[in-house]
Amino acid sequence: MSTSQDQLTTEQLSQAVLRHMLETGAPNILVVDTNLLASVKLPEGAIVEYPLLLDGYLILVQPDGTLIVFPNATETSLLVDTGMALVPFSRLWNVATPENEWTTLSDVPRVPLHFILSLGTPHQGSADDLELIVGDPLLGLEINPLLPPTDYEFGDELERRYAGDKDDGTPPAGLQIVLKGPLVTAETDAITSIRPADQIEIRFDTASSASSVSEIRVEVSGLPIGAIASHGGLVAQPDGTNTLIFIGSYAEFQALTLSFPTDFSTASRTDIASGPLSGTIEVVSNTGETEALDFPMRITAEG
Known part of the structure; x- marks a missing residue:
């Protein structure tokens, strides 16, 4: 297991240094040969949320400084088993930070697992600001937690949104x-x-x-x-x-x-x-x- 100093050093690795480590087989690099495999199970505790591309390799940066390297990065039907989910290799390839967008490993952003599994879902967490829309029953009201519960009447906009306008309340079939x-x-x-x-x-x-x-x-x-x-x-x-x-x-x-x-x-x-x-x-x-x-x-x- 790498130390905190090892992790810090790993985060500062440049592309040139990483290439040298790949060529010499550095001890903190795990190369995964996916030839003829349908799926690959990652080591326990491994994550896929910091993927990057370098010289045609897909590399997963781990919290402890380990680098998991897939040399056969053109394999599109492979499934990567994280222990929590089966992740299509093509998804990792699509969200990985391209070579021209990072200089050191610290430049590689986190891509949440839920976003990798369902492209198009937001990156943001539950603490993000939520803009109140016109017609919200709480808009402009002072809320006092010491006051007894108050019933707010939801107006016409909510009825139109969830019951429909001119279709007798029938939602779209989708x-x-x-x-x-x-x-x-x-x-x-x-x-x-x-x-x-x-x-x-x-x-x-x-x-x-x-x-x-x-x-x-x-x-x-x-x-x-x-x-x-x-x-x-x-x-x-x-x-x-x-x-x-x-x-x-x-x-x-x-x-x-x-x-x-x-x-x-x-x-x-x-x-x-x-x-x-x-x-x-x-x-x-x-x-x-x-x-x-x-x-x-x-x-x-x-x-």
């Missing part, structure tokens, strides 16, 4: 996730595939479109060894199965395909108990609206 039919295919002597978007439809109101989607998250558990995902990553589970973790755009979801090994059926499994695969999809709009849907996925027995 987005919907609809399961049009079963996600099912049949076991064969060849590889079989299921494309979730064939049966999972994301519907929008008249004011929205596919461009209104911020991200789509899909998780499918119980996948057998040999299953392949066209997008996202497969994370190994203690029972020997894999779980698909997909976080991507609307277009990437449309292209997402799961392929299953020959002679595999969810009705006659030998690795775990037979039964449908369990899936979940969550769609997040640009305005923060979220819709979720659970769905089964089946591969019927041959014949």
Whole structure:
């Protein structure tokens, strides 16, 4: 574990010194080889909130002065397991401080984990100033905590905002996730595939479109060894199965395909108990609206 002096020294490292440390293999540098891996679990206590880029490397600066280095920074489907969340490598790459924006490590700003996981959410904390809007029932009133509770009548603006103006109080439909039919295919002597978007439809109101989607998250558990995902990553589970973790755009979801090994059926499994695969999809709009849907996925027995 590095001392406070070590940490101070690390924060003052310049790009030239850091390059030399990478070349010579300094003891406080942990290089993570992600070749052929779907996910990487970071050491206990490691954080991802101080990412930076240098010479094509993604580097995570740790509070104790350790530097976690990913040399294969072009890997986009990798998932980084922090112990608290699975973070897509592409997200870390997108929020990392570019090489031309830092001189020493102390220049690297903190990027909160919640922002990395959900791009577009604010960096600010709960203590930020909140501007009162016109029509707020407390605007202009003196509040005395020693006075008995007072009922304030919320005016027309609040009713318009949450009940609607000319639609009889019906809120906008926003987005919907609809399961049009079963996600099912049949076991064969060849590889079989299921494309979730064939049966999972994301519907929008008249004011929205596919461009209104911020991200789509899909998780499918119980996948057998040999299953392949066209997008996202497969994370190994203690029972020997894999779980698909997909976080991507609307277009990437449309292209997402799961392929299953020959002679595999969810009705006659030998690795775990037979039964449908369990899936979940969550769609997040640009305005923060979220819709979720659970769905089964089946591969019927041959014949």
